[in-house]
Amino acid sequence: MWPPREHVKGSQTWETLDTPPELHFLKLKRSQLKVRFCTNESQKSRGDLVGLLRHMGFDISEGEVTAPAPATCLILKERGLRPHLLIHDGIRSEFAQIDTSNPNCVVIADAGESFSYQNMNKAFQVLMELDNPVLISLGKGRYYKETSGLMLDVGAYTKALEYACGIKAEVVGKPAPGYFQSALQEMGVESHEAIMIGDDIVGDVGGAQRCGMRALQVRTGKFRPSDEHHPEVKADGYVDNLAEAVDLLLQYAHQ
């Protein structure tokens, strides 16, 4: 598993260009190991994300990606929930088959510019009219980096609604254990057989470990040197880039 989100968004970079990650990814796919992308991307549909990754040279299809919006649609259908959507227009198509009439829950994602006072109030009012308010949050990121600077992520706005309504949101996305579990089910493997590779010490590494997986942190993207001394999460290993992670995995897989 590998998290593409931060690497296709804003100013984040994969790693040094002399080790193109798409080739290492291909090497991994051609091995006997199963590979799955596990992302918290909630501004782009899975189709758009895969299109972008393919354009970057990654040999990947929609069926190999676990993303919060499709996972949320499954939950909504299972529980007969009709959402009021506070989301970015970029993922509205993911909810095309979902009944949004007479809403009985709120789904919040990284809505970007759509996090207006008016839209926040509307979502709040929907929740306050429900006897048992249900708030589903696509991830709970604090912030991310765009070329124009640091931007508030969905987690901040979820906290605002939680506080105002006196409720707790259900998170669909990393680091929620159920989200990793759904990715494992789609791969058909047990947690102790899987390893997560990610750049986020809490969201990727900590979340996967709480789900019973092992996890490597890559020293690229949002990695900070202080992550290696994080007070709560310790990765099972640290690698400089995806190339090193792939070499390590293939080496162990062949033993």
Add this chain to the structure above:
Amino acid sequence: MWPPREHVKGSQTWETLDTPPELHFLKLKRSQLKVRFCTNESQKSRGDLVGLLRHMGFDISEGEVTAPAPATCLILKERGLRPHLLIHDGIRSEFAQIDTSNPNCVVIADAGESFSYQNMNKAFQVLMELDNPVLISLGKGRYYKETSGLMLDVGAYTKALEYACGIKAEVVGKPAPGYFQSALQEMGVESHEAIMIGDDIVGDVGGAQRCGMRALQVRTGKFRPSDEHHPEVKADGYVDNLAEAVDLLLQYAHQ
């Protein structure tokens, strides 16, 4: 002490019109008791608030009102803080004498429509650039009622910034004990000599009690019958309206 905010805002009403509160307030002022308005109003300047109250028939001057914006200005000056202001235009005049160049803190108030994604990101970016980020919140209300419906209050947006930055805001306003303390100092009385009259079981009653005061809850404004069985706060008494509170106070004062 008496909280005017909810009563001059939106659809809230004082109480039944056959007991005009301004006359009971006058009765109180003409007694030997000291009286002070203690408000969380952060969309109007103290001058505008007093103007509105006078228009409603209240015999009151700016010097008799404790409000979060002037209290915040004192704190900013004392600590050499230069704020980035995320506030409503209605209280901008309160900060006219404050140096806002090269900000080293953020002051957040009920900004209403100004709680845009852009403005929230700007406040967030200012905080993230500081070594020791200081966030001062004028009150921490969850929401209030306007004619157009329930609206998110400053507390919700403060929670968003707290979560994104991993910090805790300093609250200036009810129920912060320091805020009641400043009102008591301005009156020149000790907490055990004072009584709070308010409609908010947590913000008015609970806050005043934690400061060593006694507190009456009035069954008007945002009062709900369930407040009388609140799990954490029990008022020293409940009264139907300001008239009953004033009668009670004057009766005890004469004993």
